[in-house]
Amino acid sequence: MPKGLYARSLIIIIAPMVLLQCVVTVVFMERHWQLVTQRLSKAVIQDVAAVTDLVQDRRGPQELDRIIDIARERLDLNVALLPPTPLPAPAPKPFFSILDGILSDEIKDQIGRPFWIDTVGNSRIVEIRIQLDDGVLRVFAPRNSAYASNTHIFLVWMVSTSLVLLIIAVLFLRNQIRPIQALAAAAEGFGRGQPMPSEFRPRGASEVRRASLAFIQMRDRIERQIEQRTQMLNGVSHDLRTVLTRFRLQLALLPEGEDQDELNSDIDEMQRMLEGYLAFAKGEAGEEVGELDLETLLQKFRSEAERKGKRLTTDIVGDPRITVRPDAFSRMITNLVANAMRHGERVKVSANHEGRWLTIAVEDDGPGIAADKREEVFKPFVRLDPARNIDSGGTGLGLAIARDIARAHGGDILLSDSKLGGLRALIRVPG
Numbered sequence: 001m002p003k004g005l006y007a008r009s010l011i012i013i014i015a016p017m018v019l020l021q022c023v024v025t026v027v028f029m030e031r032h033w034q035l036v037t038q039r040l041s042k043a044v045i046q047d048v049a050a051v052t053d054l055v056q057d058r059r060g061p062q063e064l065d066r067i068i069d070i071a072r073e074r075l076d077l078n079v080a081l082l083p084p085t086p087l088p089a090p091a092p093k094p095f096f097s098i099l100d101g102i103l104s105d106e107i108k109d110q111i112g113r114p115f116w117i118d119t120v121g122n123s124r125i126v127e128i129r130i131q132l133d134d135g136v137l138r139v140f141a142p143r144n145s146a147y148a149s150n151t152h153i154f155l156v157w158m159v160s161t162s163l164v165l166l167i168i169a170v171l172f173l174r175n176q177i178r179p180i181q182a183l184a185a186a187a188e189g190f191g192r193g194q195p196m197p198s199e200f201r202p203r204g205a206s207e208v209r210r211a212s213l214a215f216i217q218m219r220d221r222i223e224r225q226i227e228q229r230t231q232m233l234n235g236v237s238h239d240l241r242t243v244l245t246r247f248r249l250q251l252a253l254l255p256e257g258e259d260q261d262e263l264n265s266d267i268d269e270m271q272r273m274l275e276g277y278l279a280f281a282k283g284e285a286g287e288e289v290g291e292l293d294l295e296t297l298l299q300k301f302r303s304e305a306e307r308k309g310k311r312l313t314t315d316i317v318g319d320p321r322i323t324v325r326p327d328a329f330s331r332m333i334t335n336l337v338a339n340a341m342r343h344g345e346r347v348k349v350s351a352n353h354e355g356r357w358l359t360i361a362v363e364d365d366g367p368g369i370a371a372d373k374r375e376e377v378f379k380p381f382v383r384l385d386p387a388r389n390i391d392s393g394g395t396g397l398g399l400a401i402a403r404d405i406a407r408a409h410g411g412d413i414l415l416s417d418s419k420l421g422g423l424r425a426l427i428r429v430p431g
């Protein structure tokens, strides 16, 4: 079965039509055509029988000529009386013709004499020979007077009207299905964070219109909620930052002491966490699409790795310039590289921008993640090393944010084992 709605609806229309036509054709052909042929054949053989009787009962050669003339003029039969020779051997029966059978039956019924018949030899004429007492009567009858031959007109009509019907159906269907396709495209685009095409408005049948309207309202509601959330978060973050700043100032005013450094680093930690939560909650879907140079980004990672004493190798196949939301996309790669650098000593980043998909693999030689935990770690605030102190790690949002961003670009992130021994995180987005 085809997958598309268009193809399916066409089949729903075409299948019954073809079925109907087949049934009608078979029944019509079988019944009507056979009946008409039977009647016509009967009439021809009645004429032949009359001529046979007349010839049999004639009283002289003049009368024979007269009969032959009348048969030719009035009955359209070409009659001749041959000398009394035995009839030829029966001609082979044609395979697919009902005419031969019907004519033979009629002759047996109405004339009841030995006969010979050829319906195949000459396509326009049927030849009949009948054994008389004193000769053989040979009759040529036009084939089409014994045979309903114009039935193909009926077929031509049927096929051509159904073609017209089909064309009309195709045109109408296409108009009905277009709004559904537009709705699907708009919903898909919204899922990927693209702005809705401006020409999108409810069109088509009432059900489709309702679905489109519902979709537009849903989108508005979601956008409103996101906006509210962002506003609230901005308020919260502003307030908390103010408090944090006040802490810092008060700390600076306190007399020098051991505790001061610890408190300061706690404040730093809180600030960092706060920024992380906010970034996650806000999302970065609002950003405009632009150009990002992977080469520059990877260069930044290389110098960072150098500072931390890690070994980072990079590799780009294809065009290093990609069209994405630059800030969000850099954040996603940064999160993955930060994870790799935290857990491993050797890190490898390989980008491929050749085919329809852009893939970026981040690999490390760390402990990796067990296969049954690979979905778990994408959840916000999930960290696999709970024993460790919170400030040795992050907040558990890195992968959640990264996956959000990948999905907002219409792609995803997959975790697997790396050849280096640790984890391999693969970003895959439409290129």
Ligand SMILES: Nc1ncnc2c1ncn2[C@@H]1O[C@H](COP(=O)(O)OP(=O)(O)OP(=O)(O)O)[C@@H](O)[C@H]1O
Pocket: 276, 335, 339, 340, 343, 364, 366, 367, 368, 369, 377, 378, 382, 383, 384, 385, 393, 394, 395, 396, 397, 398, 399, 400, 422, 423
């Ligand atoms: N490359 C990796 N090797 C081994 N474990 C990893 C790796 N990357 C992530 N993990 C595990 O997955 C968990 C979740 O990672 P995630 O990036 O979401 O949070 P995080 O790194 O702990 O904090 P954040 O990224 O917010 O600073 C981590 O706590 C870690 O246990």
Ligand SMILES: [Mg+2]
Pocket: 335, 338, 339, 394, 397, 398, 399
């Ligand atoms: Mg992380």
